[in-house]
Amino acid sequence: MDYETPQFYRVMQYAARADRDVVDMVSGSPDWDPPAGVRAGLREYADGDPADFQYAPSRGLRGLRERIANRHGVDADRIVVTNGAGEANHLAMTGGLDQFDGEEILLADPVYPYYAGRANFLDAETTFVPVADDGRLDPDAVRGAASSETAVVVVNSPNNPTGAVYDADAMAAFATVAEDNDALLVSDEVYDQFDYSGRFASALDIGSPNVVATNAFSKSMAITGFRVGYAVFPPTDGPTGELVDRATTRHMLTNVSGSRPAQYAVERAMETTDSAYYEAARDRLRARIETFCGALDATGATYTRPDGGFYVLARFPEFPGTFENAEVLVDDAGVAGMPGAAFGDARADWLRFSLTTPRVETAAERLVEYFR
């Protein structure tokens, strides 16, 4: 399938042109307020010296990198601040392709389309490993698919779109598959603040030289537009120690550096935001999951209750998740969801609903009305 042009816009534009009121459950942009520290940081930055308006260091503002390093318990010299998780994943995937012999990237099916688009764009081979019935990627299935051709294995926990969360054992198993096949495990942990299971484990905790973790403040601070993310590369004194320098060079020759007002605001927000902010976001989403899954029960849909993140994948009886049916749902139910086909083959019959709207209850009622 064509992953190069992510299809989000197609459904969003269709919904925007509809004659009726539509609840947008396509976009993955948080609908809640960013931490007060983000706004305060921008205001403070606006009053700065002219020198503060000039290039940030290519790897990111020093204070921001140190706060990120502290958060993960790693040395700051392993961190490159990027233009969002998108660039972090780009640098990690290209780093793995450069470092290791194979040409293949292993991805889950279903998969967030940007990974697959990026892999195609980088002329990598892609192999898709279907998730299990519960939406989880089985480490044994990944091991079965991996070979000496594999350069990169991408996992994402909490997962978009399945809502799966991988525990420490699963993450360690993924890392071992990478080590055993001379490949890099790229662990996208951008939803790490949205774990409802208490089982989330960062790939960084494994201490493997074959692991790069990527992350961003886009979702956790509700600032997808700021483009502040980061990648944590392996320790510089290990066998893959050059990964961070090569990523820095690529970052520098592509983007020079990231946007400084955004980095400054995030640094301030890291300093001033306490755990209550993140807890409130989880509580909000837990309530929305409750509402939405209750409605799905009433429709007879098959679905997996998410352990993390803010998406629900659901399959309605005799209503496959095609683009055509996503449009039918816009017109006839007033709910816009993302066709499962946009994420691959394994969940092509499903639809993905994002809970980043205050109107989850309205959407739930409309779906019950439509499908019952």
Place this chain on the structure above:
Amino acid sequence: MDYETPQFYRVMQYAARADRDVVDMVSGSPDWDPPAGVRAGLREYADGDPADFQYAPSRGLRGLRERIANRHGVDADRIVVTNGAGEANHLAMTGGLDQFDGEEILLADPVYPYYAGRANFLDAETTFVPVADDGRLDPDAVRGAASSETAVVVVNSPNNPTGAVYDADAMAAFATVAEDNDALLVSDEVYDQFDYSGRFASALDIGSPNVVATNAFSKSMAITGFRVGYAVFPPTDGPTGELVDRATTRHMLTNVSGSRPAQYAVERAMETTDSAYYEAARDRLRARIETFCGALDATGATYTRPDGGFYVLARFPEFPGTFENAEVLVDDAGVAGMPGAAFGDARADWLRFSLTTPRVETAAERLVEYFR
């Protein structure tokens, strides 16, 4: 030479560690205030709705693209807003390599090191065309170097580091070379607000389908840290009409989109900044050029008075512009300049001085003292 790791930091760090006071003439970051609209725009943005904090369109905020389109008299659908001129040049150069058959990028010598580093990084062949004695790239020399192997010709006017400004005839000649060799002319015009000659001509005025112009607000608005630039691709209905879509895909799969607070502030500043702001910046630099070139006369240096931009290349008698001599100048004269060797071979005996410091007069006095 190794262009992959630009050497600016080496000299800047040496200067920062010096035991004495040093005037920094290495960095190309403006030392003056950004337009008031930049600061006002950031403050206004800080008070926005949560929705304003989410992803900007991948090609950039609509209003910003329209203002850019108006400025250049082109359709907005030709414009991709980028993470600074750095990413604009990256997209333009990769676009040319994808579109045309050759593998070669033609660059001037001396050249801004990022172009050469990027070309190496992209595994392109590089051919360097030495500038003439007056610091200008002769279109005939470019024609002599171009062949069917050439995919991209990069020119930069006003030029870093030579200060050359290319007039309409020169730009048309460069575009013709690109057309005749099935190649793309990438015209980096990031210093276009710093033309003292009145002769600057944009490559866009030529109307060639073989031209991409790149630009940014980094220098003109004194916000190198914001990372807001853009590329103007050929018309979408012409023979190279797909360039803009392919660049958008690359931009999306690398960065998703640019940083929105920075784009918003720039849009506001475009709306509210009048020509007096740019005129004042030119006046400030004209006075610094006067001061600095006067001092160079007193030292017996050879130099070319810049027609544009804010750099002066100078060659001192029996003092070649090596890294070692740049360090001697830091220690013994208290002035940090950039070794000509960092820009290639043709001006390896020269040193580049950036006039983006309020202490040009102090530097000038110190150089006169040291060299006379």
